Amino acid sequence: MSETGLGRREMLGATGVAACGLALSACGSGGAEAKPNLKGRVLAKTADVPVGGGKLIEDLRVVVTQPTQGVFKAFSSACTHKGCQVSTPRDNVIRCACHGSEFATDSGKALKGPATAPLASFVVKVEGDGIVVA
Numbered sequence: 073m074s075e076t077g078l079g080r081r082e083m084l085g086a087t088g089v090a091a092c093g094l095a096l097s098a099c100g101s102g103g104a105e106a107k108p109n110l111k112g113r114v115l116a117k118t119a120d121v122p123v124g125g126g127k128l129i130e131d132l133r134v135v136v137t138q139p140t141q142g143v144f145k146a147f148s149s150a151c152t153h154k155g156c157q158v159s160t161p162r163d164n165v166i167r168c169a170c171h172g173s174e175f176a177t178d179s180g181k182a183l184k185g186p187a188t189a190p191l192a193s194f195v196v197k198v199e200g201d202g203i204v205v206a
């Protein structure tokens with residue numbers, strides 16, 4: 073059996089594992105390839121994503137943010153340090169509890185290490201009251 077990125081994603085989807093210590097293959101991937109194909113998927117309702125905060129969708133491994141009123145962003149919830157799932161955003165910061173990295177809710181940019189790479193981002197649009205992957 074080949075060790076392809078697709079196989080790795082399928083495995084992550086099947087297990088739904090969020091903790092780094094329980095998903096060693098995800099932890100070692102560096103996060104850049106941890107972005108699933110979610111085109112057309114409704115991630116959240118706009119009313120469920122607070123301004124300055126966000127919503128973590130654990131089973132999809134996505135975090136949706138609203139850095140300013142009416143502006144919605146979505147990122148992979150896989151930390152680019154070792155792949156742990158980040159926490160629900162607060163105060164316009166997405167934090168990873170594993171080793172303390174912090175990311176901006178407007179760009180996914182790493183604000184504090186040890187992570188240096190930004191969170192992988194999704195292009196999203198608002199359709200009705202839903203935030204949808206474009």
Ligand code: FES
Nearest residue numbers: 151153154168171
């Ligand atoms: S895995 Fe997120 S800071 Fe290390």
